[in-house]
Amino acid sequence: MFVILSRNMARVAIVEACRFVVECLHTAGANRDSAEQQARLLIQADRLGHPGDGVNRLEYYVNDIISGACEPNNKPLILKETASTAWVDAKNVLGATASNFAMDIAIAKAKATGVGWVVVKGSNHNGMAGFWAQKAAEEGLIGLAFTNAQPVMAPTRSKQAALGTNPIAMVAPASCGESFYLDMSTTAVDMGTIDMHRRNGECLKHGWAQGPNGMETLDPEKAYHTKRLYPLGGEEATGGYKGYGLAAMVEVLCGVSAGSRYGCHLKEWKLESDGTPHDIGHCFVAVNPNCFAPGFGDRLADCIQQWRDLDPVDGNLPVLAPGDKEKIMACQSDKSGTVYYVKQQIESSNCLAKRLQVKPMEPVKEAC
Amino acid sequence: MFVILSRNMARVAIVEACRFVVECLHTAGANRDSAEQQARLLIQADRLGHPGDGVNRLEYYVNDIISGACEPNNKPLILKETASTAWVDAKNVLGATASNFAMDIAIAKAKATGVGWVVVKGSNHNGMAGFWAQKAAEEGLIGLAFTNAQPVMAPTRSKQAALGTNPIAMVAPASCGESFYLDMSTTAVDMGTIDMHRRNGECLKHGWAQGPNGMETLDPEKAYHTKRLYPLGGEEATGGYKGYGLAAMVEVLCGVSAGSRYGCHLKEWKLESDGTPHDIGHCFVAVNPNCFAPGFGDRLADCIQQWRDLDPVDGNLPVLAPGDKEKIMACQSDKSGTVYYVKQQIESSNCLAKRLQVKPMEPVKEAC
Numbered sequence: 001m002f003v004i005l006s007r008n009m010a011r012v013a014i015v016e017a018c019r020f021v022v023e024c025l026h027t028a029g030a031n032r033d034s035a036e037q038q039a040r041l042l043i044q045a046d047r048l049g050h051p052g053d054g055v056n057r058l059e060y061y062v063n064d065i066i067s068g069a070c071e072p073n074n075k076p077l078i079l080k081e082t083a084s085t086a087w088v089d090a091k092n093v094l095g096a097t098a099s100n101f102a103m104d105i106a107i108a109k110a111k112a113t114g115v116g117w118v119v120v121k122g123s124n125h126n127g128m129a130g131f132w133a134q135k136a137a138e139e140g141l142i143g144l145a146f147t148n149a150q151p152v153m154a155p156t157r158s159k160q161a162a163l164g165t166n167p168i169a170m171v172a173p174a175s176c177g178e179s180f181y182l183d184m185s186t187t188a189v190d191m192g193t194i195d196m197h198r199r200n201g202e203c204l205k206h207g208w209a210q211g212p213n214g215m216e217t218l219d220p221e222k223a224y225h226t227k228r229l230y231p232l233g234g235e236e237a238t239g240g241y242k243g244y245g246l247a248a249m250v251e252v253l254c255g256v257s258a259g260s261r262y263g264c265h266l267k268e269w270k271l272e273s274d275g276t277p278h279d280i281g282h283c284f285v286a287v288n289p290n291c292f293a294p295g296f297g298d299r300l301a302d303c304i305q306q307w308r309d310l311d312p313v314d315g316n317l318p319v320l321a322p323g324d325k326e327k328i329m330a331c332q333s334d335k336s337g338t339v340y341y342v343k344q345q346i347e348s349s350n351c352l353a354k355r356l357q358v359k360p361m362e363p364v365k366e367a368c
Numbered sequence: 369m370f371v372i373l374s375r376n377m378a379r380v381a382i383v384e385a386c387r388f389v390v391e392c393l394h395t396a397g398a399n400r401d402s403a404e405q406q407a408r409l410l411i412q413a414d415r416l417g418h419p420g421d422g423v424n425r426l427e428y429y430v431n432d433i434i435s436g437a438c439e440p441n442n443k444p445l446i447l448k449e450t451a452s453t454a455w456v457d458a459k460n461v462l463g464a465t466a467s468n469f470a471m472d473i474a475i476a477k478a479k480a481t482g483v484g485w486v487v488v489k490g491s492n493h494n495g496m497a498g499f500w501a502q503k504a505a506e507e508g509l510i511g512l513a514f515t516n517a518q519p520v521m522a523p524t525r526s527k528q529a530a531l532g533t534n535p536i537a538m539v540a541p542a543s544c545g546e547s548f549y550l551d552m553s554t555t556a557v558d559m560g561t562i563d564m565h566r567r568n569g570e571c572l573k574h575g576w577a578q579g580p581n582g583m584e585t586l587d588p589e590k591a592y593h594t595k596r597l598y599p600l601g602g603e604e605a606t607g608g609y610k611g612y613g614l615a616a617m618v619e620v621l622c623g624v625s626a627g628s629r630y631g632c633h634l635k636e637w638k639l640e641s642d643g644t645p646h647d648i649g650h651c652f653v654a655v656n657p658n659c660f661a662p663g664f665g666d667r668l669a670d671c672i673q674q675w676r677d678l679d680p681v682d683g684n685l686p687v688l689a690p691g692d693k694e695k696i697m698a699c700q701s702d703k704s705g706t707v708y709y710v711k712q713q714i715e716s717s718n719c720l721a722k723r724l725q726v727k728p729m730e731p732v733k734e735a736c
Contacts, residue, residue, distance in 0.1 A: 084452045085482030085659040114453030115483045119660045142620070158678035158687045170617045182617050188607035206574065207606045214681035232607050233600050238575045239556035242600050245690040246614075248675070249538045249550050252510070256668050259661025263674050291453040292487045293627025300624050306631050307616070310526035313582035319526045322613040 010346050010363035011338040017043050020349065020361035021058055027356045028065040030072035030094060037096040041127040046339040049329035050183075052192035053127045055361075056345060059352050060125070060271055061094065067273035070094060070124050076101040084113045087258070088120045092277050095126030103135045103143070103284045110141050110286035119253070120282040121260035125149075125269060129169035130183025130326075136286040137171040137179055144285040145169045148254040150266045153187050154228040155248075156241040159214030161228045162264050165190050166250035171323075172289065174300035181323025186247040187229040198224045207234020254281035338364055378714050378731035379706040385411050388717065388729035389426055395724045396433040398440035398462060405464040409495040414707040417697035420560035421495045423729075424713060427720050428493070428639055429462065435641035438462060438492050444469040452481045455626070456488040460645050463494030471503045471511070471652045478509050478654035487621070488650040489628035493517075493637060497537035498551025498694075504654040505539040505547055512653040513537045516622040518634045521555050522596040523616070524609040527582030529596045530632050533558050534618035539691075540657065542668035549691025554615040555597040566592045575602020622649035706732055 012020075018039045025035035038061065046054035064070035074091035076098050081087070086105045090098035102118040109116030126132070129145040136143025149164025165185035172180040188208050197204055198220035210228040211217030216235060217226070231243030255262025260281035267278060289296035310319040333339055341349075346363060353360040380388075386407045393403035406429065414422035432438035442459035444466050449455070454473045458466035470486040477484030494500070497513040504511025517532025533553035540548040556576050565572055566588035578596040579585030584603060585594070599611025623630025628649030635646060657664035672689040680687050701707055709717075714731060721728035 080659060082482035082656075082659050083480075085656070087660040112451075113481055113483075114450035115481075115485045117483045117655055117659075121661065142625075155675055155678060155687055157680050157682070157685050158675075159681045160678045162675060162678055168614070168617075170620070172620055180616070180620055182613040184610040184613055186610075188601060188610075205605045207602070232610050233556060234575070234602075234606060237573045238602060239600050241688075241690075242552040242554075242556075245550040245552055246536070248548070248671075248690050249536075251671065252538070252540055252548055252668060256671055257510075257657055257660045257664060259663065259667065262667065263671055287485055288450075288453070289625055291448060291450050291485075292455040292625045293489065295627065296625060299627065299630065300620060303616075303619065303624055303631055307523055307526075307530060310523060310528045310530055312525050313527045314525070317525050319523055320609075322609075322616050 008343050009340050010343060011336065011340055011366070012361055012363050013338050014043060014047070014333070016362055017046065017055060017339055020353070020358070021055060023358040024058055024062055024352060024356055025065065025072070027358050028062040030065055034072045034094050034097045037100055038094045041096040041131055043339060044131055045128045046341070047330050047333045048128070048326040050128055051341075051345075052190060055341065055349065057125070057127070059348070060269060062352065062356070063271060063273040064124065067275040069273045069275050069277055072097065078105070084109050084115050084117060086118045088118060090120050090123035092122050092124065095124045095280070098123040099126045099132050099282060099284070100135075102282065103132050103145070103286070106284045106286040107136055107139050107141060110136070110288050111139070114288050114291040116286045118284045119258045120284070121258035121279065122277070123260070123280045123282055124278050125280065126282060128183055129167040130171060130181060132284055133169040133171035133183070134181070137173045139286075140173055140288075142170065142172040142287040142289055146250045146253050146283040148251050148260070148262060148266060148281050150268050151264055152191055152227055152229050153231055153244075153247055154210055154214070155244045156231065156236050159210065159228070163244070163247040163251060164266065165229070166247040168246065168250060172300060173297060174304060175297035176301050178301045178304050179323065180300055180304065180321070181326060186232050186243050186250060188232050188234060188243070189229065191227065191229065194220055194223050194229075207238060207240070253283040257281070257283065376711050377708050378711060379704065379708055379734070380729055380731050381706050382411060382415070382701070384730055385414065385423060385707055388721070388726070389423060391726040392426055392430055392720060392724055393433065393440070395726050396430040398433055402440045402462050402465045405468055406462045409464045409499055411707060412499055413496045414709070415698050415701045416496070416694040418496055419709075419713070420558060423709065423717065425493070425495070427716070428637060430720065430724070431639060431641040432492065435643040437641045437643050437645055440465065446473070452477050452483050452485060454486045456486060458488050458491035460490050460492065463492045463648070466491040467494045467500050467650060467652070468503075470650065471500050471513070471654070474652045474654040475504055475507050475509060478504070478656050479507070482656050482659040484654045486652045487626045488652070489626035489647065490645070491628070491648045491650055492646050493648065494650060496551060497535040498539060498549060500652055501537040501539035501551070502549070505541045507654075508541055510538065510540040510655040510657055514618045514621050514651040516619050516628070516630060516634060516649050518636050519632055520559055520595055520597050521599055521612075521615055522578055522582070523612045524599065524604050527578065527596070531612070531615040531619060532634065533597070534615040536614065536618060540668060541665060542672060543665040544669050546669045546672050547691065548668055548672065548689070549694060554600050554611050554618060556600050556602060556611070557597065559595065559597065562588055562591050562597075575606060575608070621651040625649070625651065
């Protein structure tokens with residue numbers, strides 16, 4: 001679980017990483033407030049050990065802004081509203097701006113009526129879904145967040161991709177500083193994991209990806225180029241149709257409800273932006289647990305401890321509660337006030353810095 | 369997909385199956401209204417091809433009533449209420465009575481505020497979760513239903529069971545008579561599937577069940593006696609921790625929110641009832657899609673058709689939309705006005721009829 005600082009890794013102070021992301025987005029054209037919201041989202045992903053949603057994505061956002069595919073200085077708009085719901089047009093701002101706007105509405109409505117349910121169209125990639133669910137949990141609420149995404153998953157029996165990694169996140173506050181934290185894609189893994197295996201020359205696991213003929217492949221090279229992941233559960237016999245069902249459910253709650261692009265209509269998120277909007281759909285829900293049985297936080301803390309105390313199959317691998325991995329990573333990050341990057345990330349950030357003429361991200365100087 | 373009427377199967381008219389279930393539950397002690405609600409739930413499961421939640425379970429309900437573990441003639445009660453939420457004490461009535469009561473509240477609140485979110489404690493087994501989500505969809509709403517259940521699933525890395533098959537159901541109405549129908553347990557399979565493989569002497573699939581030492585087994589006999597299913601996704605490497613996370617999420621929404629039993633505290637549902645209550649927790653949600661982008665039903669119908677039109681890996685196995693299997697079974701059942709049972713089911717129903725002194729369930733006389 002713990003990051004061993006290898007030769008291939010560098011540490012960067014959290015404040016320095018934030019400074020760098022803000023300057024890049026601001027130089028690309030985003031106002032300072034939007035750039036700061038997006039920076040907090042990306043750095044949090046790196047802090048929790050999810051680099052695929054972290055600074056790794058910065059150049060994509062920058063290019064979307066420069067090409068006009070994303071319009072970070074617009075203002076999101078409520079199109080329709082009831083006591084417990086809102087329909088938002090993100091107006092093509094950055095995913096973090098849209099999501100903060102929408103989850104804030106969900107939180108306010110949950111405080112007033114018990115539940116807030118907000119659906120967003122016209123948005124952009126909004127990073128870790130858990131970040132948005134967490135925002136509600138910080139207000140004492142149960143938070144849920146969903147988003148659609150570019151098609152990379154082949155529904156059961158299909159040899160065409162038709163749905164994204166469509167994540168489901170739920171975060172809930174428990175007593176004793178504990179929380180329930182679930183943030184998962186509805187595929188077994190994401191394309192980043194396939195790519196990592198390809199770079200390391202490692203075989204894939206069963207239930208991860210299709211080869212070009214639609215049958216499972218364990219060859220990372222084939223899987224990387226085919227770009228068709230299995231849904232969670234893998235093939236039909238091992239329950240993959242349930243992962244497909246979950247991804248489809250997320251699409252109904254996001255794209256279909258919001259009237260954004262959905263399913264096959266979502267466009268690929270490429271490093272070279274073509275200047276057309278992504279029009280992604282999100283869904284944010286906040287629920288006040290105080291509306292139900294008193295003592296929610298205590299029961300949740302007890303439940304979390306029940307899971308951790310279970311007898312493990314392997315004594316060296318303790319049973320974890322959902323979110324424990326992220327908490328261990330965050331704790332390690334916070335102790336040093338730094339986030340970890342592979343050297344290639346530092347190098348590509350330096351190229352971006354040069355291109356945008358901003359001060360490069362400066363790693364911590366390690367004692368030899 | 370289609371049921372071939374084998375020598376081992378019998379057809380029973382739907383009205384006759386209903387009559388039988390109502391008489392059994394009524395004779396055991398339930399008032400006629402509660403018995404009828406429960407009968408509709410069980411027969412619907414048989415109609416949709418989910419016999420594990422159908423008449424197969426009747427004797428369990430009967431025994432729970434006779435032993436006093438379930439009190440079918442109580443009245444469920446709203447304990448706490450806001451504009452969009454309610455906390456319900458089911459007062460230990462049958463699962464169908466409790467669920468109808470709670471989903472009706474969720475529907476009414478969704479019509480008034482956009483969302484209804486109702487959590488129930490003190491309940492009993494409530495059958496197919498999809499039945500309850502469907503109830504909201506029939507009112508033009510998106511319906512969601514969750515329930516906790518007796519522990520039969522071992523969280524990732526654990527060799528103890530700590531969560532149930534904890535289902536997630538979502539049903540949403542689409543144009544052209546279509547609907548989105550997802551009803552899935554968060555394990556790869558349920559214990560009924562393990563039992564069926566045991567009876568047929570068939571090997572299990574990967575990612576289904578643990579053996580006594582906590583490692584995967586493909587031996588149905590070992591799996592049946594160990595009673596520890598894997599979460600959806602199987603082992604940790606193939607994404608099983610996500611299935612575990614989903615089951616845990618359902619527990620937070622049900623038992624932890626409702627203040628019913630949760631996790632390891634839920635008792636086993638045995639044919640011989642010990643007379644103590646199950647105190648199961650449910651969660652029902654209804655959301656009005658008209659609160660968001662106009663044209664929800666059209667987009668959903670288009671999305672469903674997109675999935676069905678995908679290029680299949682095997683030309684003989686078309687890609688299905690979530691719920692298509694159930695729709696095909698229901699269509700076949702409705703054409704003949706009958707449901708199908710294996711002969712052993714007819715025989716055990718006859719034993720129950722004799723014990724309760726009610727008229728046995730009469731199969732259709734087939735032409736030779």
